[in-house]
Amino acid sequence: MAQNGDSPEQLTLLRETVRRSRTKEPAGITSTLPIAQIAVDMPLPHLDRPFDYLVPDDLADAAQPGARVKVRFAGKDLDGFVLRRLEASGHDGKLARIRKVVSPEQVLTPEVADLCRTVADRYAGVFADVTRLAVPPRHAKVEAEPLKCSQPVRPVVSDSRSEWAPYPVAGGFLDALTRSEAPRAIWTAVPGADWALAFAQAAAVCASSGRGALLLAPDARDLERLADACTSVLGPDGFVSLSADLGPTARYRAFLAALRGCTRVVIGTRGAAFAPVADLGLVALWDDGDDSYAEPRAPYPHAREVLLLRAHRQKCAALLGGFARSAETAALLESGWAAELIADRTVVRAAAPAVHIAGESDTDLARDPAARAARLPHRAFEIAREGLRSGPVLVQVPRAGYLPSLVCQTCRAPSRCSTCGGTLRRTGGSGPPSCSVCGRPAVDHRCPECGDTRMRAAVVGARRTAEELGRAFPGVLVRTSGGDNMLDKVSDQAALIVTTPGAEPVAEGGYSAALLLDTWLLLARPDLRAPEEAVRRWFNAAALVRPAQDGGAVIMVGEPSSTPLQAVVRWSPEGFAARELEERRTARLAPAAKLAELTGPTEAVSDLLARVRQLVDPQAGLEVLGPVAIDDETSRAVVRTPRSAGTSLARALKEGQAARSTKKLIGSVRVQVDPASFG
Known part of the structure; x- marks a missing residue:
């Protein structure tokens, strides 16, 4: 204890001794892959990149790729995901430490992280916004529940292909699935077809080869029909259903079941397009023209496009089906990207x-x-x-x-x-x-x-x-x-x-x-x-x-x-x-052209348009329609290019948004690439 006769120097030394005794010495930095690249939950376009952090020794085992962490960023504790671990950093300055591993559960798999990056670039958005769509909020109680399966389960499946009998080339598509190939098809169902049973049979063929399948339906009613069909073909434990209607707890439980490999088949609505299906072999979507597949939150991706990107990135089969056909699927057929699954006209007339x-x-x-x-x-x-x-x-x-x-x-x-x-x-x-x-x-x-x-x-x-x-x-x-x-x-x-x-x-x-x-x-x-x-x-x-x-x-x-x-x-x-x-194509509208709609304060929209004009290659054929006043303060403009210049347009939009964000300009502009409705 300090005495009345202590000098100021002695009091300072005493206070420093007490402070050190109360302060826990920070753990050392791990020697094995000491750098973690973190995707910080920061929805600002100019900060849409991973940041390097040091991995403390006591967090080294838990801070694996895909895990949720807390890091210090701009004076605040923010959430983030570990993307990868590295031996060294390319950053010359001082690095901060990871403050906490929120959960060691590796919820953002490398395949889904790559898909999120691709979707963000495709829709001129940011990675953080896409991961919010891909990974549901954490429920610690669900994570602590006993693991019900330790090995990937191969369901006992029916080998029936009855629903595919009316389509002459369907047998070749299913045979390719059994060989773990990646066929792509646009299926036009005959009137009265049981599409849900056909999807379940295709998933069964895929699962029997040891690969996973992801099936999407537009709404809860169709998802229930799909679940009934999958139960009859795969059995009640042969699949898991993933949708927002389940509620937060049940949804996270279903998400973990897919993540941990408890099933090879996942069915769901729009949000399930990012489901972590192991060894994905087939993505399928019914009635792609339904507006339920258009995500209302930034960056506004369409589930059809997410699945097509996923099929391309993960080299798996793709199947888009419906009684009708959208202009987008017609474009896929015309380009040769997909083959046509259709019945003979005599069969269609009879049905x-x-x-x-x-x-x-x-x-x-x-x-x-x-x-x-x-x-x-x-x-x-x-x-x-x-x-x-x-x-x-x-x-x-x-x-x-x-x-x-x-x-x-x-x-x-x-x-x-x-x-x-x-x-x-x-x-x-x-x-x-x-x-x-x-x-x-x-x-x-x-x-x-x-x-x-x-x-x-x-x-x-x-x-x-x-x-x-x-x-x-x-x-x-x-x-x-x-x-x-x-x-x-x-x-x-x-x-x-x-x-x-x-x-x-x-x-x-x-x-x-x-x-x-x-x-x-x-x-x-x-x-x-x-x-x-x-x-x-x-x-x-x-x-x-x-x-x-x-x-x-x-x-x-x-x-x-x-x-x-x-x-x-x-x-x-x-x-x-x-x-x-x-x-x-004649009118230069999607899907024949690449289209983006800009909505926001008039000055902000005009500023972003000016930046996009500077960033897009003059040879790309950029065309600007508008802006047109919606009310006294808000305007809307449309920019478009040929389909071949779509990547350049998305990049220019994102760089323009990043430049505005860096300068902290007033006014937020909503950017929708290929909007589901346009009029």
Whole structure:
């Protein structure tokens, strides 16, 4: 203890002695691979690179590639992943130490880390943003659970290939999988095909060769169908399901099961594209045109592109399937990157229902002069009535709700709320209309254009359609599917099933008929992909109907000369996709060209455009569209190049963002490369 007579020098020495006794001497630096390259969780473009840190001796065993760590960066403790261990650093300055190993679990495998880097570069994003999509948040309790498998499990699988029998070259594709080769195919399924069972059989072939498979479905309902099929083919322990709907704990448990090699087959939705499947042999994705595959978080990758990049980087097989075909898959076929898996036309005709367009023939018009204008023409009622004799009838309506949009009875001007300007709608058969934005009842509405107080429906929703059909077919059960009330399956009993696009339940034995109403509404969406999306929705619904030889019929209410409608009548998804690709090539739009959308404050967008112009090679054919004002403060611009210069464009966008980040310029610009919707 200090005494009153101690000198200042003695007090200083005493304090230093006490401080040293309380301070733990830091561990030495390991002599084996003492440098760790760390991907720090820092979403700034100009810092998107690994940083070198020293590995303390007491952390050497745990700080392995893929492990989560804590490091000091810019005066803060930040999370990061160990990417690799090195003998020496290329940095001349003083290196900091790794402060802590959060978990020794090597959650970021080298293959997934390489994929994350590739995806970040492809979409002009940063590595940290992609790893947040690839690696779920840690749950220490789940990591501490007993390991249920210590060796990779090869499931007992069925050797059936029954679902692939209609496709002449499918046998060669599956044989290549058994030889651990890397075939790539675009599969156009015949109407009524059990796609989930076909995927499960392909995964079984891959797993039987000792390699892993990754299968993606667009949503939870389709994932459940895929899980049922995999259970029947691989057994309940032969696969693991990975999706956000599982919840954080269950999702992390499934992630660790795949990481630790407890299964060779992983199924999931969009986020599972980065799943750590060991010795990956096959990636497969169903219905690639579904917008559920487009990631809404930066850098906005599409699951299809992630899987294609993964197939290329890891040299594994790729399979993209659907009843319809997107322009992107048509481009893959045209380039020769993938082969076509398609049935003979005689097989397709035998499996497809009879498809008609209301008012397409003179006979239709003679019996019902208003067939082309009526929402429910006479022939649609006839087909529904005939179909109800033998089973359920599907009715597809593009919009949910009751009367989601109203217009003036006289002048057809949109009816809007006098308080906020929102669209007026009806949510039921009684009561006044209300605003879709603020909910205020429009009890005394008067049209500002002509003064009329009467309103009529601009669009009829699924609930109102169900009500009308219930009156038209008394005694027939009417059920709706959509929104929060989704039906997965229905029986083969006579019923009218009214659904919105994408919410169609599977009918036992197939639907006897289908009515596709308001086709103009799907085509009228202000989006580049509106025709492609409409055709995809119609093919998916029509594929649920029984074959024509069993009485199955589909009627579409729309313009008979419409090219998208005619594609469904002829059941030619491949022809429509090829035509769509050619039109986009003429217009220089994706996938024929590389496209990027820039959205943000006007000055920031203009600044980034100027930087991109300087960075892109003049010979690359850069074209700038805009910027166009969205509101008083925000603008949007589009930049595009030929497909061959896509890498150069992505690099220029990223370098431009990095330069702005370095200078700490005000305003954040959102960059979306090849956006899923564009209009």
